[in-house]
Amino acid sequence: MQVPTMAEMMAKGETPDVLFWVGCAGSFDDRAKKITKAVVKILNHCNVSFAVLGTEESCTGDPAKRAGNEFTFQMQAMMNIQVLNGYEVKKIVTACPHCFNTLKNEYPELGGEYEVIHHTQLIQDLINTGKLALKDGGVFKGKKITFHDPCYLGRANNVFDAPRELIEKLDAELVEMKRCKTKGLCCGAGGAQMFKEAEKGNKEVNIERTEDALETKASIIATGCPFCNTMMTDGVKNFEKESEIKVLDVAELIANAAEL
Amino acid sequence: MISIILFALLLIGGIGLFSFNVLKVRNNILLGRSTERSDNSSERWKTMLLVAFGQQKMFSRPLPALLHLAIYAAFVITQIELIEIFIDGLTGSHRIFHEALGGFYTFVISFIEILSLLALIATVAFLARRNMLKLPRLNMKELAGWPKQDANLILIMEIVLVCCIFTMNGADEAWLNLAENGSKSYGFAISSLIGPAIFGGMDAHSLHLLEQIGWWGHIIMVFAFLNYLPYSKHFHILLAFPNTYYSNLEPKGKFTNMESVTNEVKLMLDPTADPFAVPADGGGEQMRFGAKDVTDLTWKNLLDAYTCTECGRCTSSCPANITGKKLSPRKIMMDTRDRLTEVGDNIRKHGKDYSDGKSLLGDYISEEEIWACTSCNACVQECPVNIDPLSIIVDLRRFLVMEESKMPTELTGMLTNIENNGAPWQFSPNDRLNWANED
Numbered sequence: 193m194q195v196p197t198m199a200e201m202m203a204k205g206e207t208p209d210v211l212f213w214v215g216c217a218g219s220f221d222d223r224a225k226k227i228t229k230a231v232v233k234i235l236n237h238c239n240v241s242f243a244v245l246g247t248e249e250s251c252t253g254d255p256a257k258r259a260g261n262e263f264t265f266q267m268q269a270m271m272n273i274q275v276l277n278g279y280e281v282k283k284i285v286t287a288c289p290h291c292f293n294t295l296k297n298e299y300p301e302l303g304g305e306y307e308v309i310h311h312t313q314l315i316q317d318l319i320n321t322g323k324l325a326l327k328d329g330g331v332f333k334g335k336k337i338t339f340h341d342p343c344y345l346g347r348a349n350n351v352f353d354a355p356r357e358l359i360e361k362l363d364a365e366l367v368e369m370k371r372c373k374t375k376g377l378c379c380g381a382g383g384a385q386m387f388k389e390a391e392k393g394n395k396e397v398n399i400e401r402t403e404d405a406l407e408t409k410a411s412i413i414a415t416g417c418p419f420c421n422t423m424m425t426d427g428v429k430n431f432e433k434e435s436e437i438k439v440l441d442v443a444e445l446i447a448n449a450a451e452l
Numbered sequence: 453m454i455s456i457i458l459f460a461l462l463l464i465g466g467i468g469l470f471s472f473n474v475l476k477v478r479n480n481i482l483l484g485r486s487t488e489r490s491d492n493s494s495e496r497w498k499t500m501l502l503v504a505f506g507q508q509k510m511f512s513r514p515l516p517a518l519l520h521l522a523i524y525a526a527f528v529i530t531q532i533e534l535i536e537i538f539i540d541g542l543t544g545s546h547r548i549f550h551e552a553l554g555g556f557y558t559f560v561i562s563f564i565e566i567l568s569l570l571a572l573i574a575t576v577a578f579l580a581r582r583n584m585l586k587l588p589r590l591n592m593k594e595l596a597g598w599p600k601q602d603a604n605l606i607l608i609m610e611i612v613l614v615c616c617i618f619t620m621n622g623a624d625e626a627w628l629n630l631a632e633n634g635s636k637s638y639g640f641a642i643s644s645l646i647g648p649a650i651f652g653g654m655d656a657h658s659l660h661l662l663e664q665i666g667w668w669g670h671i672i673m674v675f676a677f678l679n680y681l682p683y684s685k686h687f688h689i690l691l692a693f694p695n696t697y698y699s700n701l702e703p704k705g706k707f708t709n710m711e712s713v714t715n716e717v718k719l720m721l722d723p724t725a726d727p728f729a730v731p732a733d734g735g736g737e738q739m740r741f742g743a744k745d746v747t748d749l750t751w752k753n754l755l756d757a758y759t760c761t762e763c764g765r766c767t768s769s770c771p772a773n774i775t776g777k778k779l780s781p782r783k784i785m786m787d788t789r790d791r792l793t794e795v796g797d798n799i800r801k802h803g804k805d806y807s808d809g810k811s812l813l814g815d816y817i818s819e820e821e822i823w824a825c826t827s828c829n830a831c832v833q834e835c836p837v838n839i840d841p842l843s844i845i846v847d848l849r850r851f852l853v854m855e856e857s858k859m860p861t862e863l864t865g866m867l868t869n870i871e872n873n874g875a876p877w878q879f880s881p882n883d884r885l886n887w888a889n890e891d
Contacts, residue, residue, distance in 0.1 A: 193889070197885070214887075216875040218887075219875070219886075220875060220877055220879045220884070225890070228887055232888075244888075246885040247881055247882055247885055249884055250875070251875050253870065255866060255870070255876050256866075256867055256870055257707055258707075258846075259849065259859065259866070260849030260852060260853035260854065260859070261850075261853045261854060262741070262850060262854065263713055263716070264870055264871055266710075266717040267717055267721075267871070268870060270717055270718070270721055293705035293706070296703075297703050298706060343705075343826070343827075343828040347828065347829045347832075347833050348703060348704045348706075348829055349705050374833050377774075377828075378771040378826045380775075380826060381826070383826045383827030384863060384866065386876075387862055387863060387865075387876055388863055388866075390775075390824070391777045391778065391779070391823055392776075392778075392820075393777040394776030395776055396775065397774075397826065399775075400774060401771075
């Protein structure tokens with residue numbers, strides 16, 4: 193897989209149009225790595241001039257900030273900003289809404305100002321400008337797909353349409369859960385919950401959310417966040433429905449549909 | 453003449469006491485830390501018009517929104533009639549605008565009557581919903597006792613208020629309808645029907661007395677209500693306006709940047725910095741990181757707390773609360789308000805530096821509550837008056853983590869991993885690009 197790094201590009205005297213911020217989940221989590229690869233396939237297929245930071249990338253500091261540790265967050269942010277500004281990065285795309293939110297909203301005050309977009313927005317743009325074409329009657333034709341809004345993409349940053357428009361491009365039937373868009377229910381991973389046990393209660397949040405998804409009778413739960421993906425996948429497994437219902441990132445749906 | 457003096461006294465007393473209590477609340481709110489919320493005034497006016505005046509966010513739940521709208525509209529429009537009551541009260545006149553405005557007067561009073569009737573229906577519906585339907589969000593633990601009584605008391609006061617209006621207008625209509633007065637009518641939409649129907653058999657003297665009871669009952673209730681507000685969750689009818697004006701206009705996902713931390717981190721990363729140098733600002737009073745008590749929160753957090761009317765939409769949409777965790781965003785706001793009232797009273801009684809040894813975190817809000825939050829912003833989204841419980845939760849976490857190093861053990865590990873490996877998990881940073889070479 194062809195994945196140029198910023199260091200390699202710089203050595204060749206080139207500057208990519210966009211930096212692909214992979215994120216910790218996208219780099220290390222086995223399930224999320226597949227999403228990362230789907231994004232790269234799309235970028236390569238469309239000849240997008242991009243690069244990754246590779247080993248120079250480090251956690252944005254999002255989970256530290258949500259957990260209340262502003263020191264760790266700002267240490268991470270300042271180090272990343274040094275690297276990003278060093279490469280004179282102007283535009284960043286990321287497949288993780290947590291990285292997206294942090295880079296877009298919380299880095300500017302620390303000296304890191306970039307145009308930051310979510311991968312669904314980039315893919316939408318590629319399709320709209322004709323750089324990526326999906327065949328009619330693709331693999332998802334007529335399938336019921338529901339979209340789970342990641343909190344840090346939807347409510348936090350008002351991106352609701354890009355992922356939905358992509359799903360509609362698949363010739364699939366987009367079915368909404370009873371709680372969707374601004375009223376979408378969290379998967380349970382945000383605010384650093386991903387890294388700890390939940391407090392005592394009578395249910396796990398991801399089970400509550402998976403029930404919403406099962407109610408739609410969709411055969412695919414689409415999402416746009418590696419953490420939501422984990423939580424929904426676990427939820428589906430809990431109901432022993434993993435053979436009937438797939439949890440896929442929108443990037444994976446598009447890469448599949450485009451036969452990449 | 454006596455009645456004019458009585459009215460003037462009531463007016464001065466009622467407004468004076470109210471101003472005194474509002475000033476107390478204002479002083480309490482100003483105990484908070486500073487935060488910048490005066491930029492972009494056109495966007496702020498727009499937000500206030502839409503969210504507070506236009507009730508935009510209420511309509512995500514249409515039925516309660518309509519009932520609430522009826523009470524709200526009646527409340528706003530009745531203020532017009534109040535002007536007349538003030539003038540009548542101070543001059544001893546009776547329906548001073550009636551002759552001057554003619555048909556328009558009849559229209560305005562009829563409009564008020566129709567809205568008042570709708571408000572009465574809505575109030576009864578709300579009482580029934582609260583006490584008979586047992587809607588989950590209106591019957592949670594944090595509402596037991598005073599909050600529930602407060603809610604019922606407000607609704608009952610509203611019913612009394614409306615009944616006074618109809619008694620006043622109805623008695624007037626019945627009086628005018630008497631044969632000795634030529635069987636006439638003001639033509640008010642509702643009281644011209646129910647007035648003669650209910651009070652029809654009474655003589656002129658009794659009707660006049662009844663009208664006076666309605667008139668005085670109404671104005672006394674208005675002042676009682678006004679002065680009840682600062683002690684009640686119902687204060688939202690006034691505070692909703694400033695609170696939405698000072699809304700957070702940034703994307704919801706953006707948490708505040710802590711500048712005090714930025715300065716220290718810059719020092720740490722700057723190899724030429726002298727760690728023992730006297731800070732440029734002369735090293736003024738050190739602020740605590742995050743919030744332990746209400747005075748560590750911003751004034752907007754505190755304004756939020758007084759604005760909350762305990763409707764519980766936040767809590768009913770909170771993923772933690774829905775799944776049985778202890779966290780309730782509404783309780784966070786109620787606790788903040790109750791603690792602030794206590795701190796404010798303490799300061800007034802014992803002076804600025806008095807400490808009662810209590811704090812918001814610990815005595816009111818437990819660690820278990822704040823660690824259950826997923827920071828999903830559902831509570832912020834749902835609040836019809838743009839209250840932000842999440843920012844309080846985050847500030848409480850900041851205090852626990854940065855001042856006390858207290859957090860769930862898994863989080864300690866996660867933070868160590870970020871610091872050592874640049875990822876929340878224990879992977880080597882050198883392996884970050886391995887995925888590119890895997891199938």
